[in-house]
Amino acid sequence: MADWIETFKGAVLASEYDAETHMNSHIYVTRFDQATWFLLQAVGVTPASAKAAGRRVAVLRQNFQYVRDLRGGDLISIRSGFVAVSERHLRFQHRMTDHATGALIASADNTAALADAETGKSTPLSPEVRRLAEKLLVTTNVAKTTGLD
Numbered sequence: 001m002a003d004w005i006e007t008f009k010g011a012v013l014a015s016e017y018d019a020e021t022h023m024n025s026h027i028y029v030t031r032f033d034q035a036t037w038f039l040l041q042a043v044g045v046t047p048a049s050a051k052a053a054g055r056r057v058a059v060l061r062q063n064f065q066y067v068r069d070l071r072g073g074d075l076i077s078i079r080s081g082f083v084a085v086s087e088r089h090l091r092f093q094h095r096m097t098d099h100a101t102g103a104l105i106a107s108a109d110n111t112a113a114l115a116d117a118e119t120g121k122s123t124p125l126s127p128e129v130r131r132l133a134e135k136l137l138v139t140t141n142v143a144k145t146t147g148l149d
Helices: 025-041 045-050 127-133 143-148
Strands: 005-011 055-066 075-085 092-098 104-116
Touching: 005 025, 005 055, 005 104, 025 055, 025 104, 045 055, 075 127, 075 143
Parallel strands: none
Antiparallel strands: 005 075, 055 104, 075 092, 092 104
16 A cells, blocks of 8 residues: 655635635635646646546546634645546545644545546546556555445
């Protein structure tokens, strides 16, 4: 099993919080989206490579858990890893933590596929993307234990 990899590091900026200095909920989603691109880059999928192949990344499922609020000026880190790799899908998780204490702030559990940019239908992942993602599994491949493979 692989270690979780750092996919985002940043601070809660003034433009990202409400009048009570709590980070707005859409910013959590934005940060997880940014982390997703860095995780996908680790397996060779970037916006440019997807476009060149006539593909797009289709997020099929997202589940967020919020543990505690972030406030203006808080420093955060996101660490990510794959939990399932199948022929057409990647399932991955993100863990957002307080950078100073390591305390969990929020998490995201996502399933994504590559889809044909014109038809929107999912396409098989390349053997190389699958191989690289399997090297970044942070747990036993859930796809193999649940019949998704």
